[in-house]
Amino acid sequence: MTEQALAVTRRLDTGTYENSGAGYETLLVEERDDRVVVTLHRPEARNAISGRMIDELHSVCDALERHPRLLLLTGHGGVFAGGADIAELLARGRDDALRGINSRLFERVRRLPMPTVAAVDGWALGGGAELSYACDIRIAGPDAVFGNPEPGLGILAAAGASWRLPELVGESVAKQVLLAGRTLDAAAALAAGLVMEVVPADELVERAHAVIDRMARSSATALRLTKLVVDAPGAHPVADDLAQAVLFEGQDKRDRMTRFLEKKASR
Known part of the structure; x- marks a missing residue:
């Protein structure tokens, strides 16, 4: 990691970074106690994902792995991200592909300890x-x-779409998108189960925060373990049991259930 990226990570770890722009060229970052809000910000290129943006997102992931919080990811100017930076892709060769420049980052986002929410309006193409x-x-x-x-463009969607999209929307719809070039507008994405809901553009970020607010009221440990179990491949009854065993021994569980029973008894 570069010295500049390390400095950004330190600011995120300490909670002192307040979007001064230092260290970031392609992101806007807002710190809160229970979440980090990241806005993709390359307005001159429809927020296209560049190598610089990849590096900066790695810095954010590093901080969230060290200090787990919820993540809200969105795009600036009514566009999520219009794809990868084509000029950079043109210059990449075999060895760059084998490095998995985008795929390694996206898998890291997928494996963040706490839940992540993407608020998407406008184009979300390619990368x-x-x-x-x-x-x-x-x-x-x-x-x-x-x-x-x-x-x-003579390439394939090699940063997770070819296997992640079928898991999200089913093989048939995924092949329509990946092979036939179909795009999914908001209504189609909702029907396919790709998105949780569709809301007016001026309410999008607010609604995403409301979802995160709801999650933030839950046990952070329970959220982390639930995400680990859901993401575990194959059948995993033992993982269920082990995760539940950890939670059953926690004071948080006892406090929450006691409050629930006391509230129920007072009705």
């Missing part, structure tokens, strides 16, 4: 779509459009 697929929950504005036009 932008794949970044949204890596989040746990997606909420869409009315103008959201998801698509993976990579084959038209």
